[in-house]
Amino acid sequence: MVMTQISYPKKLVIASRESRLAMWQAEYVRDCLKKLYPGCDVSILGMTTRGDQILDRTLSKVGGKGLFVKELEVALEEGRADLAVHSLKDVPMQLPVGFELSCIMEREDARDAFVSNDYATLADLPAGAVVGTASLRREASLRSRYPHLNIQPLRGNLDTRLGKLDKGEYAAIILAAAGLKRLGMAQRIRSLLAPEDSLPAAGQGALGIEIRAGRPDLKDWLAPLNHAPSAMAVTAERAVSRALGGSCDVPLAAYAIWEGSDSLYLRSFVASTDGQSICRSEKKLSVASMDHADRMGLQVADELIAQGAKDLLPPR
Numbered sequence: 001m002v003m004t005q006i007s008y009p010k011k012l013v014i015a016s017r018e019s020r021l022a023m024w025q026a027e028y029v030r031d032c033l034k035k036l037y038p039g040c041d042v043s044i045l046g047m048t049t050r051g052d053q054i055l056d057r058t059l060s061k062v063g064g065k066g067l068f069v070k071e072l073e074v075a076l077e078e079g080r081a082d083l084a085v086h087s088l089k090d091v092p093m094q095l096p097v098g099f100e101l102s103c104i105m106e107r108e109d110a111r112d113a114f115v116s117n118d119y120a121t122l123a124d125l126p127a128g129a130v131v132g133t134a135s136l137r138r139e140a141s142l143r144s145r146y147p148h149l150n151i152q153p154l155r156g157n158l159d160t161r162l163g164k165l166d167k168g169e170y171a172a173i174i175l176a177a178a179g180l181k182r183l184g185m186a187q188r189i190r191s192l193l194a195p196e197d198s199l200p201a202a203g204q205g206a207l208g209i210e211i212r213a214g215r216p217d218l219k220d221w222l223a224p225l226n227h228a229p230s231a232m233a234v235t236a237e238r239a240v241s242r243a244l245g246g247s248c249d250v251p252l253a254a255y256a257i258w259e260g261s262d263s264l265y266l267r268s269f270v271a272s273t274d275g276q277s278i279c280r281s282e283k284k285l286s287v288a289s290m291d292h293a294d295r296m297g298l299q300v301a302d303e304l305i306a307q308g309a310k311d312l313l314p315p316r
């Protein structure tokens, strides 16, 4: 009788930022791994990243997405941790050499949420109402759809942002629904924004697990956490962003949803920050592989570029 050698992880360390949301996400992955590998010792190494320290300026002005992942990658590099859990939205489109996304987990609600103590929807807000958002994408959408609103920057982690709303600094704020739901604060969501009002960012609501490249054992152990439909949808979205040099200083949205079991509907826009100029493109295709999803994203990016999207982007 031939016995196949099944390897089994004995100890796994998850690197995580220390914000409440990041910790929730790391604990979620830890619990999934413990269920898969009951005897395995899974622990979390919490750390503060540059992105967490810089709370006073708009993120796009201080270096963008990489700020939240660099320290975690150093921990992977030095062998202090095996995997890092990220909100995929914060992960740069191209990882540094030596790292890879080993899997993408099933996506939470990818939409943006309208949060307010006094109003139920964006449409209810009176002229001049102050709306808080840290994202250039949300800002451009709101300025274009609701030019009578006063859009103001809003930084900080989820609790800080909600605190500023509750202190009355804003009439409403826009947050990702996924973060609120994960932290048990779904009741703060007054309404979900239609994609026409605020198209989500590439990868929003999905968790990605990053590892050092060249660890096939680890990749195999994590494979059961991959959710293929979510992975294909966000791959299409991230391809658009990658082709356009996507970073935090670009008002860019890319949102793919499945219609039926095999048809992927991808919508995207690139805007000027003032919301005055917007290029839009969308496509519906039958998609069956990651490669195919990636090509779909590139096609949508090409259409945006043909419409002059590059003129809206900062020079590279």
Ligand SMILES: NCc1[nH]cc(CCC(=O)O)c1CC(=O)O
Pocket: 087, 088, 089, 090, 174, 175, 176, 177, 178, 179, 203, 204, 205, 206
């Ligand atoms: N840019 C910050 C960020 N990164 C991930 C989330 C939570 C939602 C998600 O997992 O996409 C948020 C908060 C927000 O945009 O309101």
